[in-house]
Amino acid sequence: MKAVIFDLDGTLVHSAPDIHAAANVMLSHAGRDPVTLEQVIGFVGNGIEKLVERCLRATGGVPDDLTPHYAQMNRAYARDLTTLTRLFDGVRETLDMLDLPMALCTNKPEIPARDLCDQLDLTRYFDVITGGDSTPAKKPDPLPLVHTTVALGLTVEECLYVGDSVTDFRTARAAEMSFAYFTGGYQPTPVEGLRPEECFDTWHGLDLSRYA
Numbered sequence: 001m002k003a004v005i006f007d008l009d010g011t012l013v014h015s016a017p018d019i020h021a022a023a024n025v026m027l028s029h030a031g032r033d034p035v036t037l038e039q040v041i042g043f044v045g046n047g048i049e050k051l052v053e054r055c056l057r058a059t060g061g062v063p064d065d066l067t068p069h070y071a072q073m074n075r076a077y078a079r080d081l082t083t084l085t086r087l088f089d090g091v092r093e094t095l096d097m098l099d100l101p102m103a104l105c106t107n108k109p110e111i112p113a114r115d116l117c118d119q120l121d122l123t124r125y126f127d128v129i130t131g132g133d134s135t136p137a138k139k140p141d142p143l144p145l146v147h148t149t150v151a152l153g154l155t156v157e158e159c160l161y162v163g164d165s166v167t168d169f170r171t172a173r174a175a176e177m178s179f180a181y182f183t184g185g186y187q188p189t190p191v192e193g194l195r196p197e198e199c200f201d202t203w204h205g206l207d208l209s210r211y212a
């Protein structure tokens, strides 16, 4: 293994509280009731547009024109990207100890992904940051992961992808890349087709080389 590529939300950072706050600002502008943090945790992972759509569906239905709701969500989220967002315990120690090139491949749009990393002092770890709008397709399409690999100057066989969701798992499988599943994130339920030895539930003392 020559590099490790990480998912962001629910894998490295517990970002749902800020996403939740922004979603409720967006919903209040739309005249809707708020959603709970637990609902939002279930809505994260397929990009901000899907999250907005899922919030609106859960509170009365999806309007024909989603554009103003996306804009409202993006504005509210950009204001408070890291007010409530924290690294999962043990993440920084793992990143500090890993003596390999590292990259990010998230469905969060690239600008907020980069800003969040800057604000939490994460940017310096990553040679490549691929957001949900950095390529024409989002995960679970393999394109963003393959793009990240190529940008690292490596092949898919030389990289490990680390994520917390079925979407991440399917992305890695579609790209034919090794995968490690963090079960302490946003989708703790077992995934069909995932071998138990590919799972870990804590970042403390983690040796990622065993998943390669």
Ligand SMILES: O=C(O)COP(=O)(O)O
Residues within 6 Å of the ligand: 007, 008, 009, 010, 044, 045, 046, 047, 048, 105, 106, 107, 108, 109, 165
């Ligand atoms: O859905 C999002 O916006 C981001 O989710 P991800 O970091 O788990 O890909």
